[in-house]
Amino acid sequence: ELASLGAALETDDQCAAGDDDCALNALQLRGNALAEAGKEGEEAKDAEAEANMEAYWSENSCFAAPKSYGLAFKAQGSSFFDEFTFMTVDETHGAQRYLPKEEAFSKGVVETSEEHGTILRIGDVEPSDAPNAPFKRQSVMLHSNVAWSPNDGMLVVMKYNHVPYGAGVWPAFWLMNSDVLWPNGGEFDVLEYANDEVSKVTFHTNRNCFLDQGKLGQCMRGKPTGGPGPSNCNTDYFKNLLGCRPRQMQRSGEWFAKNPGVMAAAWDADGVTVYHIPNAEIPADLSSDKPKPETWGRFVLAYVPLDRGSCADVAKPQEIVLNIALCGDWAGGAWLKSSAARRTGFTHGCVSDIGNPAGDCCSKFVTENTTNVNGYMKNRAYFSIDYMKVFTPEGVLQAPPLESATFKRGGVPLQG
Template sequence: MAWVSKCLATLSVAMVVLGQEPEESTALNQDDQCAGDERCALNALQHRGTKIVAETIQAEELEEEEEADDTLEYGEELEANYTELMEYGCFAKPSDMRLSWRASGRDFFEQFTFVTQDDTHGAHKYLNFHDAVRHGVIGATSHGSIFMKIGGIEPTGDPYAPYKRHSVMVHSNYAWQPQDGMLVVMKYNHVPWGPSIWPAFWLMNSDKVWPDGGEFDIMEFANDEASKITFHTDKNCMLDPRKVGQCMQGKKMGGSGPMNCNTNYWKNLFGCRPRQVQRTGEWFAKNPGVFAANWDADGITVFHIPNHEIPADLKADKPHPETWGKWAVAYLPYVGHTCHKDLAGPQEIVMNIALCGDWAGNAWFRSGAARTTGFSHGCRADIGKPYEDCCTKYATSHDGRIDHMFRNQAYFDIDYMKVFTSAGARSPTLSGIHRRGGRPLNG
């Protein structure tokens, strides 16, 4: 983005922080990806990369403002007493949580709908269930877990994008009401990482055109960038920065973004992303454990729990996430009066592995790992022209060393996923994507 565009984005974020709504801008017209294309601004997946690139540009300016405003908020030298923080109301609301859904073992993929549409302009081809099995992109391991991985190269017949690699995107067949209280858990042994690789584990509503139903990114990163936890909705909802600082004291955090969760790219509103503990995909892959996201009427908390520290309450399927402050990596407490009760619709679980495209492709030259591949000369970062795009050329190269990297790094290995809900919560409903047979909504 040009220097003028950076200034406009910074000004817009400052207005949001002050509680003002900026006038409609030409921000997307300055983005080659969305120039002149209104549909681009309304499609959820198409903007997953664009919004992260924009947030990264804003982060440095916002961090300086926030640190100057409240020293306690981001103090990293304080020793946290998690019992006291729980009493202060940090993290999850205490509740009697019960197992609502489980996906594991050989029946894992029967709990999901496969989506083949790609809206992120990637070097991947999402396969349906039968093709994914046939090409060995999904399956069960010898120790009882399941895998999802990047597979082989397939010719497309398109001279502008002659090859793509096999991959998958899955959405849960069910969706849950987050305001009733829900806890989503994934126990993993490995996550994909490396140059060109863009994996994600997230929640969304597919009954409405994005962002009307809400989207929450639990784990998402590209190349060697750190994971970013973000929430999107079509309504104003402010996060409480002082409560973030109080509850997350003692943790080394970075990656601050806007504190208003409203998302409207025409108005430079990018959703909310508080300061959080950030790790790269390589770190997660080498430190297996549990990702968990607790969502209730007061806010959202994300936890990462190492394998050797998984608490007994979770092992017994009687979780008490309000006691898990030690492992909190992101906390999104709502400022209650600013957040509508229908902030998000029923949330389905999504997991996918993308290659290049809106985030990993556009950010190729920012990545040290990408530059070491040697695919930085005689090509450029241009996902609109895949045959010239450095990331795409790398990901679809017929090179044994690159194939070896994908085999050894570009896969999920998962023991289980579970959803727990609070006592009295409404029953899960069939997800919109499942009811439509895997067809996403387009704006």
Template sequence: PAPAPAPSTTAAPPPPPTTSAARTPPRNTTTPRPTPPHDQCTEHPGKSYRLDWRSVGKTFFDDWSFMQTDFNNGAVDYLTREDAIADKVVEAHETHAILRTGSRSSKRYKRNSAKLRSNRAWTYMLMAMKFSHTPWGCGLWPAFWTHAPGWRWPEGGELDILEYVNDFPSQTSFHTGAKNKCTMDGGVVNMPYCQPMPDLNGMNYDCTTRYPKQLGCAPNKLPLWSPYEWAHNPSVIAVQWTERFIKVFVIPERDIPADLESDDPYPDGWDRWLVAWYPFALSNERRPGTCANPGKVMEPQNLIININFCGDWAGKVWPFSGSCVNRVGPQFPLQCRAVDPLLDWGPNRSSDDCCTQFIVDEEGKYGADEYLRERAYFNMSWIKVYKPTD
């Protein structure tokens, strides 16, 4: 995924718990369910969904490809399936699957990890991942995102569902290219009396991406969770993508609705857990031409999960990561510097970089192996994709 601008490092408290009484009721196939009266801030198309694909249990990784490409100049060596299994970077069990960082690579200034891409791609879907832990800590750049196969980024679209570095909080963001430019209307994103969702990329909801000036759009509900909070709040993260909009939900494990548990999901009733909302079609209806082809802002999308290190984002912002700089790794700026790989192509950029020195820890003096073993892993119960029934 593309690097995002550095947000505030202030850790936000987790959202207040909701009671079990607030759970969505089981699906009633004979009586239409009304939209909850408090959910008047977004669209509710009334779609029904059926299970189309899932990763679960000991076959969790069977329908994924292990990619070796890194476009973010990270201190990472993405392993093949065979090598990832051998280094215990991936493990599949009856009840859960693990994706973690591994040992130091045989390639200098690199550490082993994995980058998984689903073998299937979808147009319009409801996707959900149940997790009990996500990676957190210094030098880490974990991401769960989507990408259009066969398209040159940002054409084809990209949705960053979960992405953060070091101690910066996670935010969702969306990128589209010049062929399908799209600017959302702030008045539609933020309906009167509704929870505000500011564009945290500062682009005034312009999703068209062309670095370094155009960063894509990032409407997010505040407060954001810190990496520590993501790692310690088991939840479901879900995405509803229709021909008109994208919604992102984060549902605490204690509140997972019965309709999702029974694989008969009804996301119209999930807005209490909404964290991001991309109203492409409504924006274009209010201001014609601003998002002229809302149903094509994304081509068919693969799911991608990876854990990167340092590079274009985590390494560059090291001095602004309060729990990292001069707390782990070498001392900044006396013993290292924060390298921006997009600007510095010098021969010593890896050996000089604070983040890379800590993550690779060639001499074992920073305790990176134990640090990462305790923090740097996804623990996933399942990932499921549902398709509309109509």
């Protein structure tokens, strides 16, 4: 910036007396040079502050612990769906029908290619002679064929171009165990929201396992987080136990859809860290499949440090789940509180009652078979994914892959 400022001053010195144009030009050059110097100064301050925070997080053992990770799983391109089981059972009382694999491809609800990546979308309204018609649209729920042990350490990464959002839309990218009845083996919600609500990173289990609030406050210091949720991860909806949800940086589905990049979750015996990394800032270590999440502090959205005493061995092997629900327990139950839902006009002459689709406002909207609603779903309610990867510590890579219980049961859910 000194060279730029010097050039402006030199121009000023060379101006002849009374040459107003030359003087004005020199003044503009000087102003631009000073502005550029100020900008570079601010960038230097920001870089210094960022380096200081990274040092602080490292010194206080915040977020993901350093590990030597290697690539254990990859779903990408034309073989993406080979790594997943298509589940057809809906357990959240939604206005969608989850399709089996062959039907999902034939109906255009899923597609994939090396060139354009992978798409999962909300499809057409079910034909009038289909079961549960006319209050269902076509969708999919995927469970990975492999599971990984959180105690060993695992880093799950989804690089996306678009995620679903909108009124009545309830997408989720999450982890769960299917060896035992839910939530006994643990469930972790990496990215989940409904309607226009913000995302809620949450952990569910069947016992009194608590967040380490001291560690949480220490490590999330300075980040613009929302209010706290429950600190007990025990989950029983009939007893108003909702799982643990720490203070976290929360964004709407529309924000995530318009800010493509990487969603990642690093999980080990001490807890889980969730990251959002914009496309333009994906670090070289991740691009080269040698991720170092301990250096990604600036990208942390949520930190779920688990109390070692109450949470030891709380989670069994976790499989990846990706699905798009409509209405149901969350999006349908919260319909009348949603501004996005109210803008649809489907709040009069109907009620919020997912048990009665014919009278339920949300179900009536999402299955309205009109150009407007079909276009609304087409333009908003879809995942576009470049890849899904899982990294585990180098020592674990040598062990044979652990098949998920969902895969072993052929997609049949465990019955209580």
